[in-house]
Amino acid sequence: MSETIKTDALIVGAGPVGLFAVFELGLLDIKAHLVDILDKVGGQCGELYPEKPIYDIPAAPYITGQGLTDALMEQIKPFHPTFHLGEMVTSVEKIGEPLFRLTTDGGKIFETKVIVIAAGGGSFQPKRPPIQGIEPYEGKSVFYSVRQMEAFRGKRLLIVGGGDSALDWTLNLQPLAKRLTLIHRRDEFRAAPDSVNKMRVLVSGGGMELSIGQVTRLEGEGGQLTAAHVKDNAGATTRIECDTMLPFFGLTMKLGPVANWGLDLQSELVPVDTEKFETSVPGIFAVGDINTYPGKLKLILSGFHEVALMSQRAHRYVYPDKRLVFQYTTSSTSLQKKLGVA
Numbered sequence: 001m002s003e004t005i006k007t008d009a010l011i012v013g014a015g016p017v018g019l020f021a022v023f024e025l026g027l028l029d030i031k032a033h034l035v036d037i038l039d040k041v042g043g044q045c046g047e048l049y050p051e052k053p054i055y056d057i058p059a060a061p062y063i064t065g066q067g068l069t070d071a072l073m074e075q076i077k078p079f080h081p082t083f084h085l086g087e088m089v090t091s092v093e094k095i096g097e098p099l100f101r102l103t104t105d106g107g108k109i110f111e112t113k114v115i116v117i118a119a120g121g122g123s124f125q126p127k128r129p130p131i132q133g134i135e136p137y138e139g140k141s142v143f144y145s146v147r148q149m150e151a152f153r154g155k156r157l158l159i160v161g162g163g164d165s166a167l168d169w170t171l172n173l174q175p176l177a178k179r180l181t182l183i184h185r186r187d188e189f190r191a192a193p194d195s196v197n198k199m200r201v202l203v204s205g206g207g208m209e210l211s212i213g214q215v216t217r218l219e220g221e222g223g224q225l226t227a228a229h230v231k232d233n234a235g236a237t238t239r240i241e242c243d244t245m246l247p248f249f250g251l252t253m254k255l256g257p258v259a260n261w262g263l264d265l266q267s268e269l270v271p272v273d274t275e276k277f278e279t280s281v282p283g284i285f286a287v288g289d290i291n292t293y294p295g296k297l298k299l300i301l302s303g304f305h306e307v308a309l310m311s312q313r314a315h316r317y318v319y320p321d322k323r324l325v326f327q328y329t330t331s332s333t334s335l336q337k338k339l340g341v342a
């Protein structure tokens with residue numbers, strides 16, 4: 001077991017909301033360590049859609065998932081957060097008022113005054129399509145996320161699914177692919193109507209194919225796909241030659257160890273109040289996709305708002321004797337000094 005790491009705040013999850021929590025806590029002189037299961041920061045933005053544009057980040061009309069992650073990393077630089085990547089926080093124990101001890105599956109032990117759970121959907125895993133023998137192709141020619149669009153340039157692509165991810169990636173990858181076929185079990189889609197319309201325009205213009213049916217069998221060797229068999233609703237099978245298949249059957253959000261930390265839970269989410277985003281345990285906060293409250297929207301901008309309010313309350317635990325004065329970054333020299341700009 002390693003030496004105990006002492007900190008003001010331990011942030012569980014280095015997704016966009018966990019990253020911005022570093023900033024808001026930092027402005028209030030609260031030092032943070034972050035732990036994330038993934039080997040890189042950015043959460044869903046970095047893992048699931050790094051190259052996809054996000055259009056609803058305030059004052060950033062267009063920014064990719066990776067771009068947002070990079071910008072957040074730049075913004076939090078002045079606060080020198082410490083990252084512990086590739087580790088999962090497994091247990092939380094209350095040892096003071098408030099003081100907590102956390103351990104990771106990598107054997108690290110933390111002692112912290114406040115815990116900020118920014119664990120998103122927990123450990124998210126893509127749902128595997130019900131195709132026998134798919135395993136050897138996974139990670140070689142069958143992928144559940146798109147890390148680099150360029151990797152698919154010139155390929156014969158099969159995209160499987162009818163939700164937003166399937167349709168978004170169809171539209172984004174169609175210009176790069178040599179040939180793209182979207183396969184869905186019925187001719188109705190759950191995705192945004194605008195994306196469905198755009199896809200249909202591409203199909204009618206010959207830019208891609210739409211196949212209604214289910215993938216029943218894969219052909220290939222050594223993990224390299226060469227064709228897929230698609231059975232339509234009348235029972236007829238078509239063989240489609242391809243190099244790569246991208247199934248988008250949704251994600252299983254597994255709450256994971258958070259479920260055992262003694263917090264009240266509601267449908268795998270952590271209920272919080274909307275004044276300070278604190279859980280049922282004083283000193284433990286939950287922000288971003290992991291929390292729930294009336295009217296909650298799982299949007300990045302909601303998480304950003306939540307961490308600002310959370311930090312105000314966290315200050316009381318970290319500095320019980322200090323009065324907190326509200327200040328603007330534009331006019332406060334003290335805040336500007338912390339940011340290294342004054």
Ligand SMILES: Cc1cc2nc3c(=O)[nH]c(=O)nc-3n(C[C@H](O)[C@H](O)[C@H](O)COP(=O)(O)OP(=O)(O)OC[C@H]3O[C@@H](n4cnc5c(N)ncnc54)[C@H](O)[C@@H]3O)c2cc1C
Pocket residue numbers: 012013014015016017018035036037038042043044045048049053054055056087088089090118119120121122123124165256257258287288289290298299300301303
């Ligand atoms: C395809 C797609 C498109 C989207 N588009 C938009 C959009 O346009 N606009 C928008 O606002 N939102 C969008 N979203 C939603 C947005 O990505 C989420 O709201 C956002 O990522 C939530 O941020 P978060 O930091 O709360 O959680 P996450 O991004 O999920 O990050 C949580 C992190 O916590 C880690 N973690 C979990 N449990 C533990 C543990 N026990 N120990 C250590 N680490 C742990 C995970 O590994 C993960 O990295 C989109 C989502 C998807 C999937």
